[in-house]
Amino acid sequence: MKSKRVPRAVREQQMLDAAVLTFARRGYRAASMDEIAELAGVSKPLVYLYLNSKEDLFNTVIRRESEALLAAVTAAVEPGAAADRQLCSGLQGFFAHTAERPYGWAVLHQQARTHGEPFARQVAALRAEIVEFVTELLGAAAKEAGCVGELAEREVAGLAHAVIGAAESLAEWANVRTDEGASGAPEHPAARDTAATMMNLAWVGLGRLMGRERWEPGGALEREGPSCAGR
Template identity: 60%
Template sequence: MGAVKTKRMPRAVREQQMLDAAVQIFGQRGYIAASMDDIAELAGVSKPLVYLYLNSKDDLFTACIRREAQALFAAVRAGVRRELPADRQLWDGLLAFFTHTARHPDGWSVLHLQARTHGEVFAAEVTVVRAGIVAFVTQLIAEAARDALARSADRAPAGGASVDPPLPERDVAGLAEALVGAAESLADWANATPSVTARQAAATLMNFAWTGLGELMAGRRWSPPSA
């Protein structure tokens, strides 16, 4: 009886399998300690095949960074429904961010810890996608500010006191940077604290960003929608 031929796996599928293994190894062991032997073994392929598909350890790490960055950005964008009020858009974006980073802790480690500390080339890859997220958040904040300004104008009595001027672009940009930076730090903390869920992390930052520290100290909080 002749040997049974197994169906050859498509290159794209095999490559994703290698990237899955690489993200796990890089995320858990770090870039320096990760070895191509361990990645190949976890992926269930030979080391020469990893080199054939992805050229080198540096190229493999870069491919991991790009894939995880694109997945994170896509998750945040998909989570935001632009037809909803500004606070719901911000909440949905934060929840999508923390849900993704909680579900993919190795990918988050690759992006936020490993890529930033192992050379300018890797750090530059993260900088590009982070700039995209900051730009997206900047747009959300700018739209929220315009909505708030419009509501203030509607409430103002005819011929009465003037409405506050729009939030300056510099302030909008600064708020977006602060919010993204806070989300990154909070994701690290939440992933290292098993008792903290993605929803709890999102609610913490939502209250800090939307309600404000002063209001929180007075016992007033923003209530997340029901799950």
């Protein structure tokens, strides 16, 4: 009778929360519907009734966590700000969200991508949306600097993929690494600090490219003609 007094939408979210935790800890194959039901405080038949099979449940978890991550990044971006501020605020939203929901991030980054279709396809679609967003920001920054030729056309998309890959790796590092706070208790680095680390890698390097400086074998930096800003 207790389960019937809880609205279905609320009960489903409780089941999904339990599923996220179980899939992140056990992995998709080892996770059991019995454990998910016990953690959610419901019977296993009720999990099947609401969310169908284990595969359907995993798909629903991926969809929910993907939508939540994309919404967090989008909401964090400062509209109308300069391209670097938009990228930094979006990165801060990304790192804050992955720190607040580490199990959801583990499901997306570690579990879903390693178990084939259709799970990997959902995560790839999420990544493509974020890459497109970063590509637009980098393209806008290149145009602001006068780089409307080779850099904007040939390298911006590749740089966007590199930024996202580095951000994903940095999120893993930030969620695992702990520092001691003033009380001596362990704490994770703040999202703004992690975003600053990412910007120091991505934006400073991009600025050198816009100045037409390129790395060459031997460690030398060579300038390819006038800077973008001088075009």
